Amino acid sequence: MSDIDFHQLGDYIIHQISIDCVIFGFHEEQIKVLLLKVDEKNVWILPGGFILQNQDICDAVNHVLKTRTGLEDIYLRQFGVFGKKDRHFNEVEDEHFRKFGIEMGPDHWLRKRFISIGYFALLDYSKVETQKDKFSLECTWVDVNDLPNLVMDHKDIVEEGFEAMKNAFIKEYIGFKLLPxxxxxxxxxxxxxxxxxxxFIRSNFQRKILGLNILDRLDKRMEGKPHKAPYLYKLKDDWESVRTF
Amino acid sequence: MSDIDFHQLGDYIIHQISIDCVIFGFHEEQIKVLLLKVDEKNVWILPGGFILQNQDICDAVNHVLKTRTGLEDIYLRQFGVFGKKDRHFNEVEDEHFRKFGIEMGPDHWLRKRFISIGYFALLDYSKVETQKDKFSLECTWVDVNDLPNLVMDHKDIVEEGFEAMKNAFIKEYIGFKLLPxxxxxxxxxxxxxxxxxxxFIRSNFQRKILGLNILDRLDKRMEGKPHKAPYLYKLKDDWESVRTF
Incomplete structure (x- = not known):
């Protein structure tokens, strides 16, 4: 999408639909979410985008993820649709776009009602190289429990995405996708x-996790500590088929 | 939506977005799905619809469910988005619409690429009064494991909806919503x-289900059999908060 001018983008995309990505990472005992700062007045948005008329929606989502993180093949899941009738992108003022040479006006395609499709993504924090876009000042990890001021309903999207992620974390054990x-x-x-x-108590926790039968212990141990080095584990290939009933 | 003429509907809806509902019922040891037959040549579609510009998406979904089943407050969940770039409603021939007095033509809004948002619904089969629409011949329950010929990707939508339902059935115990x-x-x-x-062996099954701690046993027993009448159960109000880790 990056090679199409923003003025002309309206001719190529499906109008009134957007995608928003809640990208989670795990670092220093925090669940972090990747946000873009769009304004000196501390206004933030989620990484997101539009769907080209000749583009599969999954390609549009993967394009967003790749562009913001540098990574491909990210674990992601569609978790919600945000479709209130008054869902307009009106909080970002014309003035903001004018700074980037874009004259919005009231009839601009970006001023219409938008239905947004929410995806959450889980990735290995240490592998990410964040990348801002030309309409934002920075692209940064933020503690999901300490969110800044987000535009429109983006805070609701993060919170619903976090709830969906936690639910799948507890019931489907997806959390390992946040680790290397x-x-x-x-x-x-x-x-x-x-x-x-x-x-959790260490021994109980280990018994419970290994009892899920979704991890393989590797033959090698963690590097750097020849004695007493902890074992390394990885997810089994068929981990997603684990049944809880 | 029913009071707007189909010719004019394009002026009121969000173009290129539809909703599709996979409505599940449980009857005679079958999981059934509600389908509409649109053609004597045995072509079927899912109940679905469009979103009016001034309508919340959840109201559009509930409108579809109410119209087809007569029920309100149905347990439903958004489970997927179907957004392939070649997703066109081209299989239903102009001839079909002509029978209902609608001249489609190649530039009709219904001929555009559509992104469809998939919801599954679980309801008490015995309460449903099915209702066809004016473009279909019948609205009927069909065994989900023995589907007829469905238009476009509607078979994929049913199958993905069934997978999502089964996954939530196993891991989140939503199945009780298929019972009275x-x-x-x-x-x-x-x-x-x-x-x-x-x-399952009866005693083991009962122990496992009661061990989930999401059911309350009622003081009354099933009517009709004064002696040896089976106990009745209902879902606890907080059943959705059950943790599996």
Whole structure:
């Protein structure tokens, strides 16, 4: 999409539909979400975009994720649709767009009602190279429990995305996608304690996690500590088929 | 939507977005899905519709559900978005619409690419009064494991909806919404056996289900059999908060 001028974009996209991505990372005992700052007045938005008429929606989403994080093949899930009748992009003032040489006006396609399709993505924080777009001042990780001022209903989208992520974390064990491909049990426990906001006893936690039967223990241990080095684990290929009934 | 003529509908709706509803019922040891037959040549479609410019998307979905089933407050969940770039409503021939006095032509709004938002609904089969629309010949329950010929990607939508339903059935125990508000353990077991396609031993099944701690046993028993009448159960109000980790 980047090679199409914003003025002309309206001729190429499906009007009144957007996508918004709630991109989660795990770092220093925080679940972080990737946001774009669009204004010195501390106004933030979610990474998102539009769908070209000749583009599959999944390609549009992957384009957003790749552009903001540098990563491909990110674990993602569509979790909600935001379709209130008064959902207009009116909070971002014309003045903001004027700074980038865009004259909005009241009849601009971006001023119409938009239905937005929400996706959450889970990735390995350490691999991400964040990248702002030309309409924003920065692209930064923010603690999901300490969100700044977000435009429109973007705070609701983050919160619903976080609820959907937590629900799938508890019931479908997707959280491992926030870790590197190989991880220690201590990293898993720290992640669970962060998301569920409670402390677990190490031995009980390990028994419960291994009892899920979705992890393989690797033959190698974590590097750097030849003695007492912790075991490394990885997700089994068929981890998604685990049944809870 | 019913009071707007189909010719004029294009002036009132958001173009290129539709909703499709996979409505599930449980009857005679089958999971059934509600479909509309649109053609003597045995072509079927999902109940669905469009979103008026001044209508919340959830109201549009509830309107579809109410119109087809007569019911309100149906348990529903948005489960997917169908957004392939070649997703056109081209299989239903102009001839079909001509029968209802509608001249489609190649530039009609219904011929554009559509992104469809998929919802599944769970309801008490015995309460439903199905209602066809003016473009269809009948509105009928069909065994989800024995689907007829569906237009476009509607078969994929049913199958993805069924997968999403089964996943939530196993991991979030939503299946009780397919039963009447008060039910016996035998009805629960029959439902589980139908969805999971396996048989359970009665005592083990009962222990497992009651162990979930999401059911209340009522003081009354099922009517009709004064002696040995089975107990009735209902879902607890907070059943959705059950944790599996």
């Amino acid at each position: 491909p190989e991880f220690t049990m201590a990293e898993v426990q720290s992640l669970y304690e962060t998301v569920l906001q409670e402390k | 508000p008060e039910f016996t353990m035998a009805e629960v077991q029959s439902l589980y056996e139908t969805v999971l396609q396996e048989k």
